Amino acid sequence: MDSGSVAYLRELLAETGWLDRARELGVALRATRSPGGLLLVGAPDDEPWHLTAHLSDEARFANLPQLAPTLVRWAPPADAPAHLRVGLERLERAAKGETLFVLSERQAPVPLLERVDDARRTGATILAIEGGDPELAGLAHDAIAVPSGGLVTFDGAQHLVSAAAGEVERRPGLRARLARLLDKVSGPQFTD
Numbered sequence: 001m002d003s004g005s006v007a008y009l010r011e012l013l014a015e016t017g018w019l020d021r022a023r024e025l026g027v028a029l030r031a032t033r034s035p036g037g038l039l040l041v042g043a044p045d046d047e048p049w050h051l052t053a054h055l056s057d058e059a060r061f062a063n064l065p066q067l068a069p070t071l072v073r074w075a076p077p078a079d080a081p082a083h084l085r086v087g088l089e090r091l092e093r094a095a096k097g098e099t100l101f102v103l104s105e106r107q108a109p110v111p112l113l114e115r116v117d118d119a120r121r122t123g124a125t126i127l128a129i130e131g132g133d134p135e136l137a138g139l140a141h142d143a144i145a146v147p148s149g150g151l152v153t154f155d156g157a158q159h160l161v162s163a164a165a166g167e168v169e170r171r172p173g174l175r176a177r178l179a180r181l182l183d184k185v186s187g188p189q190f191t192d
Helices: 003-012 018-030 047-061 110-119 134-139 154-164 174-184
Strands: 040-042 071-072 099-104 127-132 142-144
Touching: 003 047, 003 154, 018 099, 018 127, 018 154, 040 047, 047 134, 047 154, 099 110, 110 127, 110 134, 110 154, 127 134, 127 154
Parallel strands: 040 071, 040 099, 099 127, 127 142
Antiparallel strands: none
16 A cells, blocks of 8 residues: 555545544554564464564654564574564563554464463553454553454554554644743633
């Protein structure tokens, strides 16, 4: 999905609440404290390669290195490059200040839920995009449920969240700051 398609999808969803939820999850992703602290994991048969690539791009474009995810894999090949060789044992070292972002379109398998629960107990923030799995949603600090056949596809939700995570928050301009300051100083105006 290119940026034009994401923009069109945002326009279609403007009044649905989807964009607000995507922004909330995007802001939560950005709260990861340091590069390498955003761990991204999926189900054993569905590794989140696509979202990993999008978040990496958003991290680079928005100059937010903490947004570049570490892809955690179920069975990485021993001869894979180092960044593609990160296995589930990395979840055992998840700590406070790190974020575990879980993608599971179907019900998450028990071994994944156990590892998510362990990471939560060690202080990691748990975020998820899930397909209506109450157990995974219950473990997550914040989650978006994407029911099949809904308005937004699972792939579409990933695009919305990754784009929202990369949005650079704009500070109010000088005029807006001055206007706010004047409002505070002058207080409410009453007229007869």
